[in-house]
Amino acid sequence: DTAVSQTPKYLVTQMGNDKSIKCEQNLGHDTMYWYKQDSKKFLKIMFSYNNKELIINETVPNRFSPKSPDKAHLNLHINSLELGDSAVYFCASSQRLEGYTFGSGTRLTVV
């Protein structure tokens, strides 16, 4: 019973393509997040949704568009992929300011 599941685990694609990463949580948490982890393991928040409402939108290129159809799902769509987008993307969920539960990550490689 995976608490936060994201797919795919690996994504290799060419520059200029559009891709999506899906995330689902079965914990009943109100808030979901997307984080980006770079090659130095630095984690940076990208987006946060609370009950389907966008509450955090960091300085992220508008090629990245999150979508939350319901509070259990938060998907990330990326247009016109660039080499610099290569990273590991983590979905997470939490209830208010309590501990986060992370997904296992999606390793995106843009070639």
Added chain:
Amino acid sequence: SQQGEEDPQALSIQEGENATMNCSYKTSINNLQWYRQNSGRGLVHLILIRSNEREKHSGRLRVTLDTSKKSSSLLITASRAADTASYFCATAPLWTSGSRLTFGEGTQLTVNP
């Protein structure tokens, strides 16, 4: 700029020894959390300490928080090879109405058998 900075960046010890990692942060916080990340995996929540707490224990983990110095430490006692991982501190700021954790740069812990 990052909220949290961790020290040391890397730590190598022998099995059975204790490991101490430190975290410093800049703004007032609601709570501070520690996470573990094994290679190629997601982060796992270890422990949360609130701003009005000074020390917390969970199994072999001991976390301290000094809000006057804006610092925290994570102590892992009697380390095991399975404790090898990256450890991150993360802070939940006091001022924001939305949930947001800002992560430190992490400490890579290697426990040698």
